[in-house]
Amino acid sequence: MYGAILGDIIGSPYEFDREGKTKEFELFLPESRFTDDSVLTIAVADALLRAKATFVLDDEGEVKDLLVNAMHKWGQQYPRAGYGGKFYKWLMFGGRDPYNSLGNGSAMRVSAAGWMGEDLDHCRTLARWSAEVTHNHPEGIKGAESVASAIYLARTGSTKEAILEYVADEFGYDLDRTCDEIRPGYQFDVTCQGSVPEAIIAFGEGKDFEDVVRTAVSLGGDADTIGAMAGSIGEAFYGVPEELKAECEARLPGDMREVLREFAAKEM
Numbered sequence: 172m173y174g175a176i177l178g179d180i181i182g183s184p185y186e187f188d189r190e191g192k193t194k195e196f197e198l199f200l201p202e203s204r205f206t207d208d209s210v211l212t213i214a215v216a217d218a219l220l221r222a223k224a225t226f227v228l229d230d231e232g233e234v235k236d237l238l239v240n241a242m243h244k245w246g247q248q249y250p251r252a253g254y255g256g257k258f259y260k261w262l263m264f265g266g267r268d269p270y271n272s273l274g275n276g277s278a279m280r281v282s283a284a285g286w287m288g289e290d291l292d293h294c295r296t297l298a299r300w301s302a303e304v305t306h307n308h309p310e311g312i313k314g315a316e317s318v319a320s321a322i323y324l325a326r327t328g329s330t331k332e333a334i335l336e337y338v339a340d341e342f343g344y345d346l347d348r349t350c351d352e353i354r355p356g357y358q359f360d361v362t363c364q365g366s367v368p369e370a371i372i373a374f375g376e377g378k379d380f381e382d383v384v385r386t387a388v389s390l391g392g393d394a395d396t397i398g399a400m401a402g403s404i405g406e407a408f409y410g411v412p413e414e415l416k417a418e419c420e421a422r423l424p425g426d427m428r429e430v431l432r433e434f435a436a437k438e439m
Contacts, residue, residue, distance in 0.1 A: 178388075282318070
């Protein structure tokens with residue numbers, strides 16, 4: 172999960188095309204901070220760790236209850252992390268029913284499913300459940316499943332070509348574009364269909380973990396979320412340098428850091 176959280180932190184100062192669209196930017200600024208992407212990534216990880224510990228990782232009802240409870244717990248602990256309007260209402264009023272969102276919130280928070288699943292089908296199932304508790308629109312589910320699938324394939328040794336081919340064939344995303352083609356006209360888009368493919372393309376072009384995140388953030392728009400999605404796949408493919416893990420932990424509060432470390436120790 173370091174990859175998702177680092178992508179979020181690194182991308183946070185550059186959201187809305189602040190500082191221009193370039194890969195040549197300061198990796199960490201004084202205002203670099205975690206946002207809702209990181210909080211909810213931790214929440215999903217926390218829920219799946221509890222599900223695994225209590226042997227209910229294959230029980231849809233139990234897993235979804237744990238997911239909802241964890242999102243309420245972590246979201247209310249950090250209420251000013253920058254949540255979308257509908258999610259914020261769901262969070263603050265203790266909602267337990269989904270609201271048909273197709274936003275990229277389902278994909279930004281899904282990395283734990285890509286690591287926790289026992290096989291590709293199980294990863295997709297966990298990703299679907301993690302989306303459906305809020306983002307039960309088909310596009311919201313597809314976004315979560317596609318990122319989790321890419322993580323699973325990356326961590327189990329698939330080539331980039333195989334990962335991109337699987338995602339394109341299974342989910343119908345147009346990945347036959349380059350970031351140089353996307354970047355000039357790309358605008359802020361919080362839908363899965365308008366940001367997940369771009370994040371996956373950035374992963375495909377990146378030469379190492381840092382370059383994956385730089386490429387993703389350089390697209391602009393919802394830069395922290397695109398960085399989180401691309402970074403989550405980049406970690407599974409390349410790993411994360413220890414110095415960047417240290418930078419990540421230094422920017423997290425203790426309770427989030429504890430979950431991050433627990434999950435890292437138990438990754439499949």
